[in-house]
Amino acid sequence: MNKKMNILMFSGEYDKALAALILANTAKEMGMDVTIFFAFWGLLLIRDPSKMNEEDKSTYERIFANMTPKNIEDLPLSKMNLAGLGKKMLLEMMEENHTPTLTDFLNGALNKGIKMQACKLSCEIMGFSKEELLEQVEIVTANDYLKDAMNSDIQLFI
């Protein structure tokens, strides 16, 4: 198939990330070319949980990196999070239904060769260096995003 999807992943919430990664994996399995461009809160989805470079961070960047979840399974829901209760309920319902976790879908995306890009400006503002992100992630500009998106058949802002 000669079709292409581009997702701009702005949000850093469990449910929205799940939606984005399910769409991305399904599209890739159908033979579509898929790019996900992670910006702002979306960067929280592609941190390498085992790597944190505190030395090169300013005070604010260090606080930010430490107060946000390092593991994507710890991301909150966009609504009905109810201090974690709603999230726990969703996870239980997913497990009853044998639905893979967010981590599974993210690994699926990485293994399938879905293009993973991080927004350069967002990385600079939030103080994330390339080493702190998953190794498959490439850092690109808004200009690069637009070139990819304008040639896609589906563009979504999530």
Place this chain on the structure above:
Amino acid sequence: MNKKMNILMFSGEYDKALAALILANTAKEMGMDVTIFFAFWGLLLIRDPSKMNEEDKSTYERIFANMTPKNIEDLPLSKMNLAGLGKKMLLEMMEENHTPTLTDFLNGALNKGIKMQACKLSCEIMGFSKEELLEQVEIVTANDYLKDAMNSDIQLFI
């Protein structure tokens, strides 16, 4: 007109649903072909308020079905809800302006033949059976969504 719009309705909030359904109705009136794919919280927009099948639900699914609004007029705003006060104010402002309610726009969409689809995986996770949804709603997969969206002139994630 030979144009097509596809909306992925992820959110279950009054204001976002209003935006989606106003766009969908307007597009259909202009002669566009319109599909709305309801996923995650979006499923709360297409429940049949008169039907609830508690027997086939797991404990979590039963709690979820009961703690979420059965009637779309009871959905909260995405912001400034202020425990219902902001919502009430918006409704008053809409009434002053003789704007139809969310229910009116939903009925309009159903009557005009806008394609209404529910995400199969979301239904399974949240425990909604076909009988609990509006009868015009068809349950389809993410694969079906992508086929429809890739052939649309406008795709929106709301």
Place this chain on the structure above:
Amino acid sequence: MNKKMNILMFSGEYDKALAALILANTAKEMGMDVTIFFAFWGLLLIRDPSKMNEEDKSTYERIFANMTPKNIEDLPLSKMNLAGLGKKMLLEMMEENHTPTLTDFLNGALNKGIKMQACKLSCEIMGFSKEELLEQVEIVTANDYLKDAMNSDIQLFI
């Protein structure tokens, strides 16, 4: 370049507005034709802070106009706002990185001739008159939005 982008700006939050305006400015600099259609909370981005017409407003419209920020720099974040603390932190991190403010990006968009449109129905419901919006803003219908979006290469709902 003969490419076109259309952004439907539904949200009225600092971070989402920043994302939209960075994309819009970058696209325009690349030679793309860019339209932003401001609806619902998005109207809060294009108010003229120096103009408020209280006389023609109903009670609810007056309360709404006064309880929402008149200046875009006062808009909250979509998450981690933490009663303003998260917002202050983001602004500090932006300043450390010499990133322009939201106001700078908005002025950039206005100066570059990015098409700025306000949703007619949203203006009527919220009680904003043409005089209370930035002078570059044109008030158009959902019908107009759809015509522009269907002929765009990129459409985003933010």
